[in-house]
Amino acid sequence: MAGAIFAFSGKGGAGKTTLAAMVLRQLLRVNVKPVLGVDADPNATLALALGVQAGGSIADLRDRMGQAAQEISEIPKERLLDQWLAELLSEEVGFDLLTMGRPEGPRCYCYVNALLRRYLQELRGSYQAVVVDCEAGMEYLSRLTVDDVETLVLVAEATPVGLASARRIAQLADALPVQVHRRVLALNNLGRGGPAEAGAAWPGPDLAQAPQVDATVRVPFDADLYRRCVAGRPIDDSAGAAARPAVEELTGLCLGRPAEAPKSQQKEPIA
Numbered sequence: 001m002a003g004a005i006f007a008f009s010g011k012g013g014a015g016k017t018t019l020a021a022m023v024l025r026q027l028l029r030v031n032v033k034p035v036l037g038v039d040a041d042p043n044a045t046l047a048l049a050l051g052v053q054a055g056g057s058i059a060d061l062r063d064r065m066g067q068a069a070q071e072i073s074e075i076p077k078e079r080l081l082d083q084w085l086a087e088l089l090s091e092e093v094g095f096d097l098l099t100m101g102r103p104e105g106p107r108c109y110c111y112v113n114a115l116l117r118r119y120l121q122e123l124r125g126s127y128q129a130v131v132v133d134c135e136a137g138m139e140y141l142s143r144l145t146v147d148d149v150e151t152l153v154l155v156a157e158a159t160p161v162g163l164a165s166a167r168r169i170a171q172l173a174d175a176l177p178v179q180v181h182r183r184v185l186a187l188n189n190l191g192r193g194g195p196a197e198a199g200a201a202w203p204g205p206d207l208a209q210a211p212q213v214d215a216t217v218r219v220p221f222d223a224d225l226y227r228r229c230v231a232g233r234p235i236d237d238s239a240g241a242a243a244r245p246a247v248e249e250l251t252g253l254c255l256g257r258p259a260e261a262p263k264s265q266q267k268e269p270i271a
């Protein structure tokens with residue numbers, strides 16, 4: 001299980017970063033640690049969501065490498081690179097965070113991805129789990145920096161557009177030389193439309209349009225999560241009580257544990 005990668009993918013704004021942050025915190029609560037969080041979105045927001053200071057990014061290393069190439073040094077460039085990569089980790093309680101950053105120009109992605117790939121392969125064995133917050137859309141998957149993913153979490157709103165995006169991402173994952181051991185669909189923001197949607201009159205999402213997955217989790221709209229985002233307050237241990245049971249279930253599925261009633265929903269035995 002060491003180094004198991006959980007990748008969060010989906011359409012823009014579907015809730016990838018929010019659920020990645022919630023699952024990372026839940027992993028720590030159930031004592032799966034240490035965890036490595038990887039912000040693989042060039043528009044990095046995972047550190048912000050978790051309320052931690054991001055270190056430098058892998059993209060920043062390009063400049064440093066460029067400068068080092070001009071300088072004469074007794075330290076081999078490879079060793080310098082390893083040292084700089086290690087400095088990029090922002091170390092928090094129970095987890096570390098690594099940010100890919102935004103490379104300048106399309107071709108630079110190859111270089112940054114190659115660095116991330118090499119570094120991840122070296123690092124992952126030191127962690128119980130690696131939570132990767134991916135870039136929106138499908139491009140990221142085709143540049144995926146790892147060749148085996150324990151769980152691919154497809155985050156989608158339960159709308160025709162949301163489900164179609166999730167389906168396309170799942171199809172792309174099929175076509176790539178990436179081994180995905182498990183797929184979980186996280187239907188996010190359920191009930192956001194208010195009481196009418198949550199009520200009996202609402203037929204609910206048409207899951208016939210959903211991708212083929214091993215399991216589906218229904219994550220409700222959680223006003224606390226939304227308010228925190230608006231106010232710039234982080235997702236800490238007290239965040240998202242309404243979404244917590246679904247996050248517990250999602251975390252269990254990521255870990256390959258059989259679905260069971262989340263703790264916060266389990267009833268006390270009748271005496």
Ligand SMILES: Nc1ncnc2c1ncn2[C@@H]1O[C@H](COP(=O)(O)OP(=O)(O)OP(=O)(O)O)[C@@H](O)[C@H]1O
Nearest residue numbers: 012013014015016017018136220221222225226229
């Ligand atoms: N279950 C939820 N309940 C309430 N609000 C949510 C929930 N999930 C996500 N949100 C809100 O939806 C917005 C988008 O979420 P988030 O940033 O996690 O999406 P994303 O998929 O990472 O977006 P991007 O594609 O821009 O990276 C945020 O305001 C977040 O607080």
Ligand SMILES: [Mg+2]
Nearest residue numbers: 016017041045
């Ligand atoms: Mg995001």
